[in-house]
Amino acid sequence: TNCLTMVWRLLKNLSEDQQRYEKQLIFEHPAFVKLCQHLLRDSRRMTRGDLVFSLHAAVNLGIPQNTLLVQTLVRVCQEKLNQLDNRCISVLATTLAGLDKDKNVSALQAGLQLLMEQRIPSIRDIFILQNLMKCVGKDAPVFLKKKLEMAVLKEIDHLTFPNALRVFLALVAMNYCSIPILNACSKKIQDNVHEVPFRQLLLILEGCYNLQYRNVKLFSVLADYINSTACLWDKRQVILFLSAFDMLAFQPSELMGSFAEKLTEDPEFLNLKNLLIVVRVYSRLNYVPRSQKHLFFETLHSCLNKYLPQISNTELLKAVYSLSVLGYLPHRALDELLQKDSRDELLLSGDLYKEQKAMMLRCVKACMELDSPSFTKPAFVLTENSSSLVSLNLRKAREALIELLGDENMFRQNVQLPYKYHIDFEIRVDSDRKKVLPITATDDHDDSSVQRLAILFVPLSAFCVGTTHPQGKLAMKKRHLNKLGYHVILVLNKMFQEMTSEHAVEFLKGKIYSENTFSSSEVTVQDNN
Helix, strand or coil, rough: CHHHHHHHHHHHHHCCHHHHHHHHHHHHHHHHHHHHHHHHHHHHHHHHHHHHHHHHHHHHHCCCCCHHHHHHHHHHHHHHHHHCCCHHHHHHHHHHCCCCHHHHHHHHHHHHHHHHHHHHHHHCCHHHHHHHHHCCCCCCCHHHHHHHHHHHHCCCCCCCCCHHHHHHHHHHCCCCCHHHHHHHHHHHHCCCHHCCCCHHHHHHHHHHHHHHCCCHHHHHHHHHHHHHHHHHHHHHHHHHHHHHHCCCCCCHHHHHHHHHHHHHHHHHHCCCCHHHHHHHHHCCCCCCCCCCHHHHHHHHHHHHHCCCCCCCHHHHHHHHHHHHHCCCHHHHHHHHCCHHHHHHHHCCCCCCHHHHHHHHHHHHHHHHHCCCCCCCCCCCCCCEECCCCCCCHHHHHHHCCCCCHHHHEEEEEECCCCHEEEEEEEEEEEECCEECCCHHCCCCCHHHHEEEEEEEEECHHHEECCCCCCHHHHHHHHHHHHHCCEEEEEEEHHHHHHHCCHHHHHHHHHHHHHHHHHHHHCCCCCCCC
């Protein structure tokens, strides 16, 4: 056992190519055959520790699973299962996680799970617990995951940073979101962020996304650390971090600002794949550097033009759409995209993503018209009520508006605008913002004497995490509604639904009559605070 284990320990520190070469030498060595025969002969006389570590080393060395040696060691482990201590259970669980399912392995896994259920409450070693969490995996029964959670919570006060990191990643492997454990682990990670290697930083962010765990303080600490050590990272590594933050809808504004500066100084490192990631991230998180807006756009545009001969129509659409959402029109790429052949290929009837592509094309065309320097605010906007029915979501808002304004004729609901834009409620007020006017009475008014309000009830997911900074699509909609002559009032729907009826009325009153609403209603991509 010591011989086999030592061979594995020496091998695992080598590169893949070296490992492959050394393994071939080992397997061809006559002493290795004798060693395996000795293990096979003495397997039933081994101590529990020797047995489990022999199987672990044999599997990791790459001895095929269907060999007599591996199958015999698996069967003997099954026979001696009740004799295993907690450490042996942990090692065995790790070993089985690397084996394919077969009759013997499945039987051993079933027995091990029963044993774990009995033993978990008595295990006090965090290292063993996190290893079991990682090994049971996402397919484990919920009650077993719950038992592991309770066992870890008993020891949570003694959590060290290395174990906190392991437990965090073990929860991800188990696909189990335990908020108390995640919070405790996050605190340790924040305090020791400088000790977390690149790969594990990424795994933490990806894990937060998979577990739907939103910890703004953790995200901020990680983003600040990556930004402060940016000189140590390759630019492609920073792009991977930005993509991970994008998945979480978290805007690391300082990191995005410093990366944009480096990008404009030296854009040559951007290949097509990374270019598409960058424009997507900055578009979805609605960020453009304030001091270098024009240079930033021109740099991205120049890079995109360079790849036009080789870019696919779908990738071109995604790039143009992302830049258009930010309010920038890449004219050469637009001309290429809107050629008839390109449009026809994008909208092939059998394409699974046909509707999504059609939506993106529609948005691009709306941006071409509304964001054009030649566009002027129309004196009259053709609108229609899409339905007299109000969704359950908006009934409370409708009742509050009736109570506040006294009459249904003082507002419109479910209003459909050109460019497929929809607003929940439209209200019209006089130019002094003191009085709400009946909708029908203002239809023929000179537009300069009437101000139109568009009230949008939006989900929390439309904003960057932990802020009221709108994500790209919402910012684009707001910008376009401004162009059509509306002052936009955004209301966080979840917050509004939690208000009492009286508070809801007062809240809407403050939004409708407040001068501040108008001065801050124009959303631009520079609005990064």
